[in-house]
Amino acid sequence: MSAITGAVPGEAADSGSLKAPALAFILVAFAAMVVGSAFGPSQALNYANINVYGSVPTSSYYQGLTIHGVLNGLVFTTFFNTGVLFYFPARELNVRVNLGWVWLAFAIMILGLAFTLSATLTNNASVLYTFYTPLKATWPFYVGLALVVVGSLMVAAETIRQRADWKRRNPGRITPLVAYMSTTVWILWALTTIGIVSELLFWIIPWSMGFLAGIDPLLTFTLFWYTGHAIVYFWVLPAYISWYVFLPHEAGGHLISDTLARLAFLMFLLFSVEVGLHHETTAPGIAMGWKMEQMFFTFFIIPPSLMTAFTVAASLETAGHARGGRGWFGWLGALPWDNPSVAGQVLAMFTFILGGATGILLASMPNDAMVHDTAFIPGHFHITVGTATALTFIAMSYWLIPHLSGRKLYAKKVAVVSVWLWAAGMMGIGVGLMWQGLYGTPRRDWISALSPDPFVHPIPMAITAASGLVLLVALLCFLLVTIGTLLSPRAQAADVPAIPFGNVAIAETSRWVRLMDRLGLWTLVAFLLIAVVYGPLFWVLLTHQIPIAPNTAY
Ligand code: HAS
Numbered sequence: 111m112s113a114i115t116g117a118v119p120g121e122a123a124d125s126g127s128l129k130a131p132a133l134a135f136i137l138v139a140f141a142a143m144v145v146g147s148a149f150g151p152s153q154a155l156n157y158a159n160i161n162v163y164g165s166v167p168t169s170s171y172y173q174g175l176t177i178h179g180v181l182n183g184l185v186f187t188t189f190f191n192t193g194v195l196f197y198f199p200a201r202e203l204n205v206r207v208n209l210g211w212v213w214l215a216f217a218i219m220i221l222g223l224a225f226t227l228s229a230t231l232t233n234n235a236s237v238l239y240t241f242y243t244p245l246k247a248t249w250p251f252y253v254g255l256a257l258v259v260v261g262s263l264m265v266a267a268e269t270i271r272q273r274a275d276w277k278r279r280n281p282g283r284i285t286p287l288v289a290y291m292s293t294t295v296w297i298l299w300a301l302t303t304i305g306i307v308s309e310l311l312f313w314i315i316p317w318s319m320g321f322l323a324g325i326d327p328l329l330t331f332t333l334f335w336y337t338g339h340a341i342v343y344f345w346v347l348p349a350y351i352s353w354y355v356f357l358p359h360e361a362g363g364h365l366i367s368d369t370l371a372r373l374a375f376l377m378f379l380l381f382s383v384e385v386g387l388h389h390e391t392t393a394p395g396i397a398m399g400w401k402m403e404q405m406f407f408t409f410f411i412i413p414p415s416l417m418t419a420f421t422v423a424a425s426l427e428t429a430g431h432a433r434g435g436r437g438w439f440g441w442l443g444a445l446p447w448d449n450p451s452v453a454g455q456v457l458a459m460f461t462f463i464l465g466g467a468t469g470i471l472l473a474s475m476p477n478d479a480m481v482h483d484t485a486f487i488p489g490h491f492h493i494t495v496g497t498a499t500a501l502t503f504i505a506m507s508y509w510l511i512p513h514l515s516g517r518k519l520y521a522k523k524v525a526v527v528s529v530w531l532w533a534a535g536m537m538g539i540g541v542g543l544m545w546q547g548l549y550g551t552p553r554r555d556w557i558s559a560l561s562p563d564p565f566v567h568p569i570p571m572a573i574t575a576a577s578g579l580v581l582l583v584a585l586l587c588f589l590l591v592t593i594g595t596l597l598s599p600r601a602q603a604a605d606v607p608a609i610p611f612g613n614v615a616i617a618e619t620s621r622w623v624r625l626m627d628r629l630g631l632w633t634l635v636a637f638l639l640i641a642v643v644y645g646p647l648f649w650v651l652l653t654h655q656i657p658i659a660p661n662t663a664y
C-alpha cells in the first residue's frame with residue numbers, strides 16, 4: 111500500500127502569518143549574499159595579479175575575504191536554511207507554528223549579524239571565516255556568530271517539535287517527505303554545531319575577552335573542522351530537498367523514488383560529521399591513524415550524493431519525456447528551459463558534477479596533500495557551494511519570493527540570463543582557481559601585493575578574473591529581478607505560485623521506510639558513531655592542551 115503526500119490542501123489558516131517570517135529570513139539571506147558576493151570580483155582580480163585593495167572599500171585582501179566568506183558561507187546559508195527548513199515542513203504537515211518563538215530566533219540572529227558586521231566592516235576581525243587561532247578578532251565577531259547559530263538552533267527545535275507533534279496525532283503514519291528531510295537536516299545541524307559552539311563558548315570568546323591566558327591552536331582548529339565538513343551538507347541539503355521534491359514537479363514530472371530520497375538523507379545524518387579531519391591532512395600533532403580513519407568515512411558520504419544524481423536525473427527524465435522529449439538525451443532539451451527556476455537548478459546540478467568529482471579526488475589523502483592550501487580548494491568549493499547551494503537558492507527564489515510576497519516575478523527573461531551567467535561564472539572561477547592551484551598558487555593569500563608576483567600563469571589567471579566579472583553581472587541581474595519583484599504591485603491569487611510539492615508515493619507499509627522514520631533512534635546511532643570516531647581524539651586533545659598562543663590585546 112502506498113500513500114500520497116505532499117499535495118498542500120489549500121492555504122492553511124495561518125499560512126499568511128507563516129509567510130512573513132519565512133520571507134524575512136530569506137530577504138536577509140539574500141541581502142547578505144549580495145553584499146558578500148560584491149566583494150568577490152576583487153578577490154578574483156587578486157588572483158589575476160590585479161591589486162584593487164585601497165580603491166575598493168576594504169583595506170586589505172584579508173578583510174575582503176573575511177566579509178566575503180562570512181556573509182556568503184555562514185550568514186546567507188544559515189538565514190536561508192532557517193527560513194525554508196521551518197516553512198516547508200510546517201506547510202506540508204499543516205501544523206501550527208510557535209511564531210513568537212520563530213520571530214525571537216530571527217531577532218537574535220539579526221543581533222548576531224549586527225555584532226559580526228560591526229567587527230568585520232571596521233577591520234577588527236580580518237580572520238577569515240575559519241577564524242583559526244591565534245589570529246584574533248574582537249569579541250563581537252565571535253559573539254555575533256554564536257548568536258546566529260543559537261537562533262537557527264531555536265528554529266530547529268521548533269521544527270523537530272512539530273514533527274513529533276504530528277507523529278503523535280497521526281499514529282502509525284510515515285512522516286511526509288519534505289518534513290522528513292527537513293527534520294533530518296535540523297538534527298544533523300544540531301550535531302554539527304557541537305564543535306563550533308563549544309569552540310566559541312569555552313575557548314575563543316573567553317580568550318578574545320581576555321579571560322584566558324592562552325589558547326591551543328590545534329584544539330580549536332579541530333573543533334572548527336568537526337563542524338566544518340558537516341556544515342557543507344547543511345548548506346547543500348535544502349538544495350537537495352528542492353531537487354528531489356520541487357524540481358521534478360516544476361519540470362512536469364515526478365520523483366521516481368521516495369524511499370531512495372529518504373535513504374540518502376538518513377546516510378547524511380549518519381556519516382556527515384565524522385570526516386572533519388580530511389580538512390586537517392597536513393595538521394601536525396594528529397596521528398596518521400586518526401586521519402586515515404576519517405578518510406575512510408569520507409568515502410561513506412559520497413554514495414548519498416551519487417544516489418541523488420541518479421534519482422534526480424531519472425526524475426527529470428520523466429519530466430522531459432512527458433514534455434515530448436525522445437531518445438537518450440532528447441528529454442534534457444525538452445525541459446522547460448524558459449523557466450528560470452528549472453534552468454537554474456539543472457545548471458546548478460551540471461556544474462556540481464565537477465564540484466563533486468573534485469571532492470571525490472580530494473577525499474584521498476595523497477591527492478589532497480598535493481593541493482591542500484592551494485587555490486585548488488577554493489576552486490573546488492566555488493563549484494559546490496557556489497553552484498549546488500547558491501545557484502539553487504537563487505533559482506528557488508524565482509518562485510519562492512513571488513510565493514511569499516504575493517507578487518509576480520519581474521523580468522523573467524533577465525532571471526533566465528542571470529542563472530546562465532551565474533553557472534558560467536562559477537564554472538569559470540572553479541576551473542581557473544583549480545588550474546592555478548595545480549601550479550602551486552596558494553589560497554588565502556594577497557598575492558597581487560607581491561612584487562613581483564611569483565605565481566603568474568596567464569591563461570588560468572585570465573579565466574579566474576573574467577569569471578569574477580561575469581559573476582558580478584549575474585549578481586546585478588539577480589538584484590534587478592528581486593527588487594523588481596518586491597516593488598511590483600500585489601498580484602491576483604491565481605498569479606502567485608504555490609509551493610511545488612509534487613505528489614509523492616510513500617511506501618507506508620515498507621519495513622525499511624518505517625525503520626527509516628525512527629529518527630530518534632537514528633539520532634542516537636549518529637551520536638554514538640561520532641562519539642566513537644571523534645571521542646578518543648578529543649580526549650587526547652583536551653587532556654593535553656597546550657595554550658601556547660599568548661593572549662595579546664587585540
Ligand atoms: Fe568539499 C574542501 C571533499 C562536497 C564545500 N569543500 C571544501 C571546502 C569547502 C567545501 C567550502 O576530502 C573548503 C573549506 C576550507 O575553507 O578549507 N567535498 C568533498 C567530498 C564531497 C564534497 C568528498 N564540498 C562539498 C560540498 C560543498 C563543499 C557539497 C559545499 C556545499 N572538500 C572535500 C575535501 C576538502 C574539501 C577533502 C578538503 C580540502 C583541503 O585540502 O582543505 C562530496 O560530498 C561530493 C559528492 C558529490 C557528488 C556529485 C553528485 C552530483 C549531483 C548532480 C547530478 C546532476 C544531475 C544533472 C542530476 C558525487 C548530485 C542531470 C543531467 C544529466 C545529464 C545527468
Ligand code: CU
Nearest residue numbers: 338339388389
Ligand atoms: Cu569536507
